Amino acid sequence: MHYDLTDLRVFLAVAEEAHLSRGAARCHLAPSSASLRLKGLEEAVGTPLLTRHARGVTPTRAGVVMLEHVRRCIAQLEQMHADLLPFASGLTGHITCFANNNALSAHLPEDLARFFAAYPAVRITLQERLSQDIVAAVAAGRADVGVVAMEGDHPDLEFLPYRDDELVLLAPQNSPLAAQQAVSFSACLHQPFISLQQGAALHTYLVNQATALGGRLDVRVQVSGYRAIARLVASGAGVGIVPRSAIDHADQQQVAMIKLTEDWAMRHLCVCIRRQALESNHFLAELVRTLCGSVADPGK
Structure with a gap:
């Protein structure tokens, strides 16, 4: 496929601006030059990427797919330059x-x-x-x-x-679990879980542990951090498993922290x-x- 990085940058700018002239100006190009580059890019990939209309442009279905890939490519290139810059500045x-x-x-x-x-x-x-x-x-x-x-x-x-750290179960303070000093992971599987997002190491680990027990993790909500897990547990939305060290003192006052009996919790x-x-x-x-x-x- 015969296109270059400038073609991708032009496509990204025009698609994000939803207008050929504004996108071209963002790339410091004349609209006619930007239009030629977009035409060449569409010919190279073999499908229209933008729908032209009187008020501007919108991505086609293929253009939406292309746009996501281009964003990732440009971001990776920018990160590459950011990673290389310190070497030029005397990185040791x-x-x-x-x-x-x-x-x-x-x-x-x-x-x-x-x-x-x-x-x-x-x-x-x-x-x-x-x-x-x-x-x-x-x-x-x-x-x-x-x-x-x-x-x-x-x-x-x-x-x-x-x-050294320990995985503990967080439960709402009014939950029957809150009265227990320790609980097994298998005994928790009937509870709705507040979990880290899919792909997070702890989420994957807990899913695998549940599968090994012949059960599954009933994930009600997925969040990006331990603080969010603690706050949702405190609201009564479910239970969660987190490292003891990851929960700050304020959140500890809002939830019950219960020891897990499994060896892997240590x-x-x-x-x-x-x-x-x-x-x-x-x-x-x-x-x-x-x-x-x-x-x-x-x-x-």
């Missing part, structure tokens, strides 16, 4: 870190703040993943370091202690690195020392 290090949801939401922010205070020129690509996927990524070299809720046994990796977070990786990467070694503050010589 870049680290890719994968972490599970628990570590990302409750522990890493403060630890990374301390690391950046000491090493402001270093950049970190931080992504959420399931623990087993993190281990595979670190072993394969797709990530420099991982934070996982498991103590693994891998011939190529080391697991260093990071934090979360022993570890920092996962390839063996000898710290010897060749000074900034990675410093990051690991920041995360594992009680470990005198990580990697030895």
Whole structure:
């Protein structure tokens, strides 16, 4: 297909402005030049992308699909330039870190703040993943370091202690569950759940645990964070399972926090690195020392 990045930018601008002239002006082009580029783009993809009318333009059904892809492509390119810019400004290090949801939401922010205070020129690509996927990524070299809720046994990796945490059940204070000191996960499956959004590591983990018990997670509401789970539970909308460390004091006063009896509810977070990786990467070694503050010589 014969089109270039400028064609995509023109299409994006015209579609978002819903007008050829305004879209062309946004791209610093004459309307006639923008029109030629759009015509060439439509010929290249083999279908009309915009419907022209007296008051402007609207995307066709194919144009709507194209628009979403173009937005993602442009955003990824912009992110690529943003990631590369520090190298031109004297960046001295870049680290890719994968972490599970628990570590990302409750522990890493403060630890990374301390690391950046000491090493402001270093950049970190931080992504959420399931623990087993993190281990595979670190072993394969797709990530420099991982934070996982498991103590693994891998011939190529080391697991260093990071934090201890616990998954707990949140229930409305007037719920029958609120009177219990501890409850099993299986006993909760008849309850409507407030959960993180689909794709979040904890959501996937709990769905898998329910499936392993021969049941399913009855998800009533999906939200983007633990605070939202706590507030919805407090309103009586359902129950939720969250890391104890992720719930602040104010929210703890509004819900009942109940211990889960399953062994997997205890979360022993570890920092996962390839063996000898710290010897060749000074900034990675410093990051690991920041995360594992009680470990005198990580990697030895």
